[in-house]
Amino acid sequence: MKIPQCAPGRFYGAHSAEMEEAIRKVFAGGWYILGNEVRAFEEEFAAWCGCAGAVGVANGTDALELALRALRLPEKSRVAVPALTASATGMAVLRAGLTPVLVDLDQYRTMSVVSLREAFRFFADIRAVVPVHLYGQMAALDEIIPAAAEYGAAVVEDCAQAHGAQLHGRRAGVFGVFGSFSFYPTKNLGAVGDGGLVTCADAACCSELEALRQYGWSERFDSSEFGLNSRLDELQAAILRVKLPHLDKDNEKRRFLAARYTAGLTGLPLELPLERPQSRMVFHQYVIGCECREELRKFLADRGIGTAVHYPKSLAEQQAFAAASRTELPETERLLPRILSLPMYPELTEEEADFVIEAIREFFGA
Structure with missing residues (x-):
């Protein structure tokens, strides 16, 4: 049995007719940039998410950069980010002309409020x-x-791995001034190429982002400020419109598979994911912690099971962020050599999940 760690192509196998019809309509329509498909997807995603509006952009890194630019912060202002994240998070801060401050993680592997206050x-x-x-x-x-508000700081959520995640019954992307999303193919809601989106707290924020994503145009061919060329194209928007109605069901499948992993791996010398109280995790990844990670990873690979490390280096260890400020990072440093992502996607079968569980149990002699 061969089980990849991620398999974005499996959605197409189950929904090929819908996707091909959506693509056909775009080609037949002859309009490929910022047309009806993008507008419709922005409206549908905003309604699904529960926010005032949404603006489609070229990718998730641009989404975060544009959201930060729209805050109109003084140049080189500091921005607090967790030290363990994709480098895209820190890169968006640098590209916006700002300075990262790296903070530690809590027991749920997200930003530590204690470290943030420090x-x-x-x-x-x-x-x-x-x-x-x-x-x-x-x-x-x-x-x-509330901690950010005490110090006059704005909050921009990085939701690239959390399409549909909830806290106190509200979806990711509606809590901060902005929420940034990526539609990279392996995400919970993935395109067949790059794509991104910013959710906005109010309509005025949306208008500002619409200008910033397209050369800073106040009107066509008139750039009133420094903007980007970052537009979600019609083809990706059409595909995302096909996939969005399936997202809640797909997230439930991820939760089902995560529960199966947890039940099968409990009792082994592993750190299993914890779900924050009053939240609903959507398991973009199912990440275990293992003292003998590399040995386990090789053992699984020999049995055809793909794994990944998200991420092998913290931002604090990467040269691009050498000038970043930082707090003490004990939890980040503890986790880094241990984390391992198991196969996780809605199309993963129960048989495949059980094969992964059995292989891990075999590794530990259980």
Whole structure:
């Protein structure tokens, strides 16, 4: 049995007719950039998410950069980000002309409020906070947002791995001033190429982002400010419109598979994912912690089971972020050599999940 760690092509196998019809309509329509499909997807995603509006962009990194630009912060202002995240999070901060401050994780592998408050005490010029809903787990926004407000900092959610995750019954992307999403093919809601989107707290924010994503145009061919060329194309929007109605069901399948993993792996010398109280995790990844990670990873690979490490280096260890400020990072440093992502996607079968469980149990002699 061969089980990849991720398999974005499996959705197509189950929904090929819908997807091909959506693609056909785009080609037949002859309009490929910022047309009806993008507008419809923005409206549908905003309604699904429960926010005032949404603006489609070229990718998730641009989404976060544009959201930060729209805050109009002074140049080089500090932005608090978790040290364990995709490098895209930190890169978006740098591209926006801002300075990252790296903070530690809590027991749920998201931004530590204790570490964040420590950062505020040390760095008075933190003007924004970017909590990352890592692996599909909501960060502690009910604590982070009040802490940020005390110091006059705006909150921009990095929701790239959390399409549909909830905290206190509200979806990711509606808590901060902005929420940034990625539609990279392996995401819970993935395109067949790159794509991204920003959710907005009000309509004025949406209008500002619409200008920033397209050269800073105040009107066509008139750039009134420094903007980007970052537009979600019609083809990707059409495909995302096909996939969005299936997302809640697909997230439930991820939760079912995660529960199966947890039941089968409990009792082994592993750290299993914890779900934050009053939240609903969507398991973009199912990440275990293992003291003998590399040995386990090789053992699984020999049996045809793909795994991944999200992520092998913290931002603190990457040269691009050498100038970033930081707090102490004990939990990040503890986790880094242990984390391992098991196969996780809605099309993973129960038989495949059980094969993974049995292989891990065999590794530990259980």
